[in-house]
Amino acid sequence: MSDETYLDLSDLTLAYGKTVAVESLNLSIRKGELIALLGPSGCGKTTTMRAITGLLRPASGKITLDGADITYVPANKRHVGLVFQSYALFPHLTVFENVAFGLRLKKLPTVEINQRVEAGLAMVGLGKFHSRKPAELSGGQQQRVALARSLVMEPKVLLLDEPLSNLDARLRLEMRTELQRVQRESGVTMVFVTHDQNEALALADRIVVMKEGAIEQVGSPEDVYNRPRSRFVADFVGFENIFAVKDGKIVTDNGAVDLAGASAVNAPGLAWRPHMVTLGEGRFQGEVLGAAFAGGSREYLLKSPLGPIKAEMDASAPAFEPGSTVAFDLPPERAAVLERM
Structure with missing residues (x-):
């Protein structure tokens, strides 16, 4: 992977009419990177992807790819591939013809088309599926055809819009591995859009x-998962106990509370995942409102003077029953330190 910027978005502002969807966005991507745009619906990730593909004209800013300004270059001349969430395969065409479609539009020689399609299908593990129609394929196989169709065009950047959202859980795991393998073997720079943090992390x-x-x-x-910088990111990646910090105290709905060690934290917030909460001992008391068995662990919801607390313990530990009172603590050394609340 190169250390130099390959795809650069500079001060990019994107709008639909008078409604600004993305404002002054700056992002540099290296050649060969696999980048995830992660966030909830409406955060601007798909809009950003559409601007890279050329399907949305920026209101201002600049997009550079491999040293060339492509801000206003037509979509079909950008050397950018796109794999749609719906796959967008032609139902009446065979796998071979679906993959060859873009190459035929470019009027490439038949020999070259055949070679590229053969190589593309082999790369995604569909070398024996040339003559099948999309209806004869599983969801994962259709996704691979869509991937091959983009790869044979030899794009400089390949964009994927929620690429695994239409697959069941087992196929999603398989396709994660497949995407990583294809990206590693092809060396293509990939940007994929997702709202699924597990998909992005993997x-x-x-x-x-x-x-x-x-x-x-x-x-x-690892950084995003373990060291979120803001309340929003912490909440998005599973830190369910989040508190503001002021003058060495955590701020709750019931006022500021001293927390041993918090005075050493020079930041506006602290956040704990449920498993970071000490349960069964500590300076605080909480009433167990709910308990749920989750395989290897038990999850608890506590009512406490600090507000609702979500905790988790190994399933092998003695269980706390709903209605019981249990001691707990929030160790500052386990918490994520937040720069923004």
Whole structure:
């Protein structure tokens, strides 16, 4: 993977009429990277992808790919591939003809088309499926055909819109591995849009978390998962106990509360995942409102003076019954330190 910027979005503002969807976005992507645009519906991730493909004209800003300004280059001349959420396969064409479709539009020689299609289908593991129609394929196989169709066009960047959302859980796991393998073998730069944090964590080299048309955090999966910088990102990646910090105290609905060790935290917020909460001992007391067995663990919801607390313990530990009172603590050394609330 190159360290130099390959795809660059500079001060990019995107709008639908007078409604601004993305404002002054800056993002640099290296050649060969697999990038995830992650966020809830309406955060601007798909809009950003549409601008990269050329399907949406920027209101302002610049898009550079491989050293060339493509901001206003037509979509069909950008060397950017797109795999749709719906796959968009032609139902009346065979697998071979679906993959060959774009190549035929370019009027390439028949020999070259055959070679590229054969190589593309082999790369996605469908070398023996040339003559099948899309209706004869599973969802995962259809996704592979759509992927091959884009790869044979030899794009500089391949964009994928919620690529695994139409697959069941087992196929999603298989296709995650398949996408990583294809990306590694082809070396193509990939950008995929998703609202599924597990998908982004499993696939991406870097994750771009978006909120309301802006980038909230960019980092490796480990950084985003373990070291969220804002309340929004912490909540999005599963930190369910989030508190503001002021003058060394955590701020709750019932006022500020001293927390041993919090005085050393020079940040506006702290966040704990449920498993980071100490349960069964500690300075606080909570009433168990609910308990749920979750396989290897038990999940608890506590009513406490700090507000609702979500905790988790190993399933092998003694269970706490609903209605019982249990001691708990929020160890600051386990918490994620938030830069923004």
